[in-house]
Amino acid sequence: MTQTALTYQSIDDTVIDTLAPPDRNYWVVVALLFCGVLMGAVCWLYQIFTGIGVGGQNNPVHWGTYLINFVFWVGIAHSGTLISAILHLFRAGWRNPIARAAETMTVFAVCTAGLYPFIHLGRVWMVYYMLPIPNQRTLWPNFQSPLMFDVVAISTYLTVSSLFWYTGMLPDLAAIRDRATGLRRKVFAIISLGWTGEYEQWRHYTRGYLFFAALATPLVISVHSVVSWDFALGVVPGWHTTIFAPYFVAGAIHSGLAMVLTLMIPLRKIFHYEKIITVRVLESVAKTIVFTGLIVGFAYGTEVFIAWYSHNIVEMETFRWRMFGDYAVEYWIMVVCNTVIPLLFLIKPIRTHIKWLFVISIFVNIGMWYERFVIIIGSVAHDFLPYAWGLYRPTLVEFGIMIGSFCLFFFLFVLFVKHLPSVSMTEMKETLHEGGAHAD
Amino acid sequence: MPTDRASIMGIFDTETQAASAIRGLHNTAYTLERVHSPIPSHVIAGAMEAPKSKVGWFTLAGGITGFFAGFLLAAFTSARWGMIVGGKPIVALVPFFIVGFEFTILFAVFGNVLGLISQARLPRFKQDELYDPRFTGHKFGVLASCNASECNGLYHFFEAKGADIKTAEEVQGEPGQPPQGGPTP
Structure with missing residues (x-):
């Protein structure tokens, strides 16, 4: 097994080598992504100055790509916490090489998701209406609304995942400081908070890290449950169902794990992490994707079954239309990409083949984006009143903002991998070591 | 620390050696000041016998x-x-x-x-004198202090445990010999 060749020093060398000054290709990629971010920002500015009507949201579909992307990015964030917190509590050693990158993905995905409520507001300067501040009539936000649950949950999730990410990085920042010179040494001395690996520091750190993981676990489940209640608490066919919370949580982890593969595979190749992020690690992610894919498939089936079993004609019509109506193509893309294609991972040669892993992860990402499309658009476009039925297509402005948000996510991630350790050196050393006591 | 006290840092390759030195120090008159390690270690935690974190x-x-x-x-x-x-x-x-x-x-x-x-008393930007940058990489450090007259004994104690040794004199640019002071244990 390749991991036996690793030593403490080789782990440090491999990870710290990734922080060497980048070549021109790197800056070209950064520049291209930045252009994408600028394009998104220009589209948003155009919307602010022209009005929210430049987007395609209108009667009866008021929640279009802005909400689709919001839910998509919050979902992407979830697997980072699954890997860093939940698998940590379960002592799944295979998560160590990818935990840092997955946590980073969480932070950047929540940041990207957090932009969409601002974008969707239209009048973004009224954003303080979402905060618990009374207006001139001493009227406060309504905390009985699931939208306010969302504000509280997403802000908590961003704060907690950022602190978890930073705290987990402290020993590695100190390791970089101790090998750096000049300005970089000074910067890392500050951001490592003077960490020296003293036993007293480890004693409190491991305890604190354990509590972080224990707190992040219920948080991550609550956050996507709360996001699901944005829909489930509305009396809309296709939304008003009790399975939404577990269905959304499973879907979030499904999409997030796929994004982990999408990011890890190029990272592994570019930074020569083959000895650290082994095929076995990627294979474990693939196996978990099979599991989450089955849960998601079960949820799709349950929705249709309950609609039929309820004898509720509105509910039955909603699901008939989803499967065979105007958005049938989107529905079947969702089903095939999320539940059928991941089953290919049951075949060992496929789940241990890097190209297959990458390609299938892209299909799952696409499928999960369409899942949000089908849920959000598919219900309000075709609800109780036939005369109010209508179709929705995103406009170019929405596409611009969407592409901009994808570029923003990858832009932040690409900057991260060249400036901070993208693999946790400490946790990798623990993987080598039987005496490791992380979070014990 | 009073001026008649001296500190010596033992630098070890493995946590087992470091833990052995820590246990050994508990049975001597030397004072265990602090321990450094690149990972959180069960073995060292066992040797330290410290209470649970609050x-x-x-x-x-x-x-x-x-x-x-x-x-x-x-x-x-x-x-x-x-x-x-x-x-x-x-x-x-x-x-x-x-x-x-x-x-x-x-x-x-x-x-x-x-x-x-x-x-954990963070942030702390003043680095301790005998801190070694390898402690965040691949080495384990055990710092102990003793009366100035017992330095030689502590030096040989660490040597017997398989440590590389770092003393204040070395840090100040006088490497080589063990400090003068007293018999070996």
């Missing part, structure tokens, strides 16, 4: 504060206008419990961070 109490206090802060914020804001919304009571337990839950996690994490940085 960080959890900070976390618990934060969590309890957070629950009441969240629930009471929602109840207070709702009570300010006393307007029935969606047929629910003014102080609706189920939705406000969700706000309370999120605040519980948020404040518990704040408490956790506060506990961690206060207990």
Whole structure:
């Protein structure tokens, strides 16, 4: 097994080598992504100055790509916490090489998701209406609304995942400081908070890290449950169902794990992490994707079954239309990409083949984006009143903002991998070591 | 530290050697000052025999504060206008419990961070004299102090445990010989 060749020093060398000054290709990629971010920002500015009507949201579909992307990015964030917190509590050693990158993905995905409520507001300067501040009539936000649950949950999730990410990085920042010179040494001395690996520091750190993981676990489940209640608490066919919370949580982890593969595979190749992020690690992610894919498939089936079993004609019509109506193509893309294609991972040669892993992860990402499309658009476009039925297509402005948000996510991630350790050196050393006591 | 005290850092390749030195120090008159390691180690933790960290109490206090802060914020804001919304009571337990839950996690994490940085005494930007940069990489360090007259003994103690040795004299540019002072144990 390749991991036996690793030593403490080789782990440090491999990870710290990734922080060497980048070549021109790197800056070209950064520049291209930045252009994408600028394009998104220009589209948003155009919307602010022209009005929210430049987007395609209108009667009866008021929640279009802005909400689709919001839910998509919050979902992407979830697997980072699954890997860093939940698998940590379960002592799944295979998560160590990818935990840092997955946590980073969480932070950047929540940041990207957090932009969409601002974008969707239209009048973004009224954003303080979402905060618990009374207006001139001493009227406060309504905390009985699931939208306010969302504000509280997403802000908590961003704060907690950022602190978890930073705290987990402290020993590695100190390791970089101790090998750096000049300005970089000074910067890392500050951001490592003077960490020296003293036993007293480890004693409190491991305890604190354990509590972080224990707190992040219920948080991550609550956050996507709360996001699901944005829909489930509305009396809309296709939304008003009790399975939404577990269905959304499973879907979030499904999409997030796929994004982990999408990011890890190029990272592994570019930074020569083959000895650290082994095929076995990627294979474990693939196996978990099979599991989450089955849960998601079960949820799709349950929705249709309950609609039929309820004898509720509105509910039955909603699901008939989803499967065979105007958005049938989107529905079947969702089903095939999320539940059928991941089953290919049951075949060992496929789940241990890097190209297959990458390609299938892209299909799952696409499928999960369409899942949000089908849920959000598919219900309000075709609800109780036939005369109010209508179709929705995103406009170019929405596409611009969407592409901009994808570029923003990858832009932040690409900057991260060249400036901070993208693999946790400490946790990798623990993987080598039987005496490791992380979070014990 | 009084001026008649001296410190010596033993630098080890493995945690087992470091733990052996720590256990050995417990049985001598030398004072164990601190231990450095690149990973959190069960073996060293066993040798140190230190009590459990108190960080959890900070976390618990934060969590309890957070629950009441969240629930009471929602109840207070709702009570300010006393307007029935969606047929629910003014102080609706189920939705406000969700706000309370999120605040519980948020404040518990704040408490956790506060506990961690206060207990671990971070940030600390002044580096200790005998600190070695390899401690964050691949070496384990055990710092012990003794009366100046017993330095030689401590030096040989670490040597017998298989350590590379770092003394204040070396740091100040006089490497080589063990410090003068007293017999070996």
